[in-house]
Amino acid sequence: MIQIAHGLVSRADLPIPEWLFGWAAAMVLVVSFVALAVLWPEPRLERERWRPLPGALGRVLASRPIEILCGAIGVLLLGVVVYAGLRGTQSSTANLAPTFIYVAFWLGLVPLSVVFGDVFKAFNPWRAIGRSVGWVASKAARGDLPAPLSYPERLGHWPATAGVFAFAVMELVVSNGDKPENLAVAALVYSALTFIAMALYGVETWIARGEAFSVYFNLFSRISPFETRDRVVGLRQPLSGLAQLKAGAGTVALLAVMIGSVTFDGASEAPIWTGIAPDIASFFGDLGLSPQRALELTFLLGLTAAILLVYGFYRLGVVGARSVGGGFTAERLARAFVHSLGPIALAYVAAHYFTLLLFQGQAMGYLISDPLGDGSDLFGTADSQIDYSLIGSDATWYWQVGFVVAGHVAALTLAHDRALALYDSAKLGVRSQYWMLAVMVGFTSLALWLLSQANA
Amino acid sequence: MGTRANPSPWQTGSLQLTYFRAAMSRTQRIALVIAALAVAVLAFVIAQPGDDDDGADQEATAPATQTQAETNTDGATEEAEPPGPPVTRIRMDNGSVVGGAKDIEVTRGDTVRIVVSSNAPDDIHLHGYDIEREVAPGQPASFRFKANAEGAFEIESHVAEDAGRDPLVARLVVQPS
Numbered sequence: 011m012i013q014i015a016h017g018l019v020s021r022a023d024l025p026i027p028e029w030l031f032g033w034a035a036a037m038v039l040v041v042s043f044v045a046l047a048v049l050w051p052e053p054r055l056e057r058e059r060w061r062p063l064p065g066a067l068g069r070v071l072a073s074r075p076i077e078i079l080c081g082a083i084g085v086l087l088l089g090v091v092v093y094a095g096l097r098g099t100q101s102s103t104a105n106l107a108p109t110f111i112y113v114a115f116w117l118g119l120v121p122l123s124v125v126f127g128d129v130f131k132a133f134n135p136w137r138a139i140g141r142s143v144g145w146v147a148s149k150a151a152r153g154d155l156p157a158p159l160s161y162p163e164r165l166g167h168w169p170a171t172a173g174v175f176a177f178a179v180m181e182l183v184v185s186n187g188d189k190p191e192n193l194a195v196a197a198l199v200y201s202a203l204t205f206i207a208m209a210l211y212g213v214e215t216w217i218a219r220g221e222a223f224s225v226y227f228n229l230f231s232r233i234s235p236f237e238t239r240d241r242v243v244g245l246r247q248p249l250s251g252l253a254q255l256k257a258g259a260g261t262v263a264l265l266a267v268m269i270g271s272v273t274f275d276g277a278s279e280a281p282i283w284t285g286i287a288p289d290i291a292s293f294f295g296d297l298g299l300s301p302q303r304a305l306e307l308t309f310l311l312g313l314t315a316a317i318l319l320v321y322g323f324y325r326l327g328v329v330g331a332r333s334v335g336g337g338f339t340a341e342r343l344a345r346a347f348v349h350s351l352g353p354i355a356l357a358y359v360a361a362h363y364f365t366l367l368l369f370q371g372q373a374m375g376y377l378i379s380d381p382l383g384d385g386s387d388l389f390g391t392a393d394s395q396i397d398y399s400l401i402g403s404d405a406t407w408y409w410q411v412g413f414v415v416a417g418h419v420a421a422l423t424l425a426h427d428r429a430l431a432l433y434d435s436a437k438l439g440v441r442s443q444y445w446m447l448a449v450m451v452g453f454t455s456l457a458l459w460l461l462s463q464a465n466a
Numbered sequence: 467m468g469t470r471a472n473p474s475p476w477q478t479g480s481l482q483l484t485y486f487r488a489a490m491s492r493t494q495r496i497a498l499v500i501a502a503l504a505v506a507v508l509a510f511v512i513a514q515p516g517d518d519d520d521g522a523d524q525e526a527t528a529p530a531t532q533t534q535a536e537t538n539t540d541g542a543t544e545e546a547e548p549p550g551p552p553v554t555r556i557r558m559d560n561g562s563v564v565g566g567a568k569d570i571e572v573t574r575g576d577t578v579r580i581v582v583s584s585n586a587p588d589d590i591h592l593h594g595y596d597i598e599r600e601v602a603p604g605q606p607a608s609f610r611f612k613a614n615a616e617g618a619f620e621i622e623s624h625v626a627e628d629a630g631r632d633p634l635v636a637r638l639v640v641q642p643s
Binding site for chain 2: 020021022023024032033035036037039040043044046047048365395396397398399402403404406
């Protein structure tokens with residue numbers, strides 16, 4: 011049994027039972043067929059429809075004081091986490107940094123983004139610092155700051171993809187990736203890189219296109235009905251934000267990394283991986299690597315393989331969709347449908363990390379009172395505990411399957427809507443959708459299979 | 467419905483409004499719904515006899531709706547309780563488990579008893595339930611608790627963990643009742 015990742019976790023989900031797996035898989039096929047039969051004949055999500063929240067609410071929520079307050083909270087939290095990581099206990103469960111970064115931040119912001127929109131943008135510490143520095147610098151230089159470089163189109167989403175990949179490597183591959191000190195150093199290095207990139211390309215440009223966490227959470231926030239425009243919070247159709255996603259270079263890779271890393275995290279607990287990983291590791295060990303390095307290289311290989319598998323499967327669907335005609339290049343089609351993978355990525359994260367957020371998230375209760383793990387009790391909650399009986403396995407299974415099926419339906423809906431807008435010919439559009447449907451069913455079945463395998 | 471204010475960048479040329487209606491006849495749509503029904507019926511037939519030991523967990527669900535099967539165990543007859551909860555015994559030899567780490571399967575609500583004996587001093591930690599017991603030669607560690615949280619929880623040896631060896635002693639798997 012090898013387990014180097016998730017040192018935080020002291021509880022694992024039970025695999026979903028066979029009968030539920032069967033039911034869920036059948037349900038996926040049923041909703042797919044029904045969807046084809048009943049979906050609408052005209053695009054509905056492609057139109058931009060946005061209206062401000064009633065009254066002054068939308069204006070107040072996006073006002074300057076609120077923005078400054080949220081930014082200050084973000085900067086404070088970043089500071090506390092880095093300080094705790096460097097100065098606190100090096101036990102990953104007793105220090106604030108690992109649970110804050112891997113659970114409260116990385117997982118907690120996902121449901122917040124999906125429900126309330128791009129909240130991370132408001133709290134983003136790098137954006138807040140970048141904007142403040144920019145403001146001060148332009149005052150000092152009396153507006154004579156050099157204009158930022160224009161962002162190269164071919165970079166597209168590649169820097170964000172690299173950032174999310176690096177985060178996944180830290181979480182799932184690096185042996186000491188949950189050690190507080192290492193996380194603090196990683197946060198500092200990432201901050202430095204972000205500030206350099208912001209100085210080169212401009213704060214807002216880098217936030218919108220290059221900064222990994224902004225791009226990651228923004229993608230999920232596009233499912234939300236809330237969107238801020240011109241300093242006003244307003245409402246749009248749920249999911250329609252994804253249809254407005256400007257897919258460019260690296261966007262397909264980004265989604266592949268997002269889905270692939272969760273896939274690997276799930277599969278790494280399954281017999282398929284625990285069976286072969288020791289053999290691969292001992293092969294690297296024979297080449298002269300230390301056991302720890304051999305294990306890390308093995309996991310890096312597994313993570314990369316999972317991402318390439320997801321990427322390859324999507325490209326296969328695109329090749330199929332292209333074969334029906336229409337005169338589109340494979341690249342064009344790949345970018346045209348990639349936004350429909352958004353809900354699938356969400357379903358993977360939600361199903362896989364649901365209980366981790368629910369249980370390990372409770373650890374924030376005592377960690378905020380004792381961030382360094384030195385026995386302090388700042389808010390009187392240092393003695394609180396995780397209630398592992400909060401939700402039972404039955405309820406967990408239904409939620410997990412519910413997430414997966416809902417993600418499947420949302421993905422089908424988006425792909426269908428895009429096909430309506432993309433193809434001139436009715437028949438071609440429908441035929442292209444058979445291929446996209448096959449891709450979605452594939453991803454959804456994989457998600458269900460992973461749920462049925464974990465810790466089996 | 468007919469006009470679109472902001473054509474999306476993906477729209478090329480004029481769009482046929484009768485897109486889907488033209489693409490798929492009424493018969494085809496009905497055929498798809500029938501196919502969906504057929505899958506649902508098939509799933510019902512296949513899943514029915516092959517389900518787990520907890521047959522009462524499952525109820526028929528209408529196709530394409532997300533009816534959740536309720537846990538329903540009132541049909542299950544209670545087996546005669548054995549006197550006192552069974553004891554799982556684990557023997558450790560110099561920090562490694564004799565016979566390898568195994569799963570201890572229990573049902574929620576069970577009173578669990580685990581006794582770990584070892585020929586070397588150790589700290590045995592049941593994660594999640596967060597119970598820690600010391601063990602020494604001749605002084606086995608005894609765990610007794612009610613399994614009120616479902617899931618898989620690791621029981622680990624802190625001595626093995628500190629030494630960089632595989633710390634897994636056993637896994638407590640608590641199934642729903």
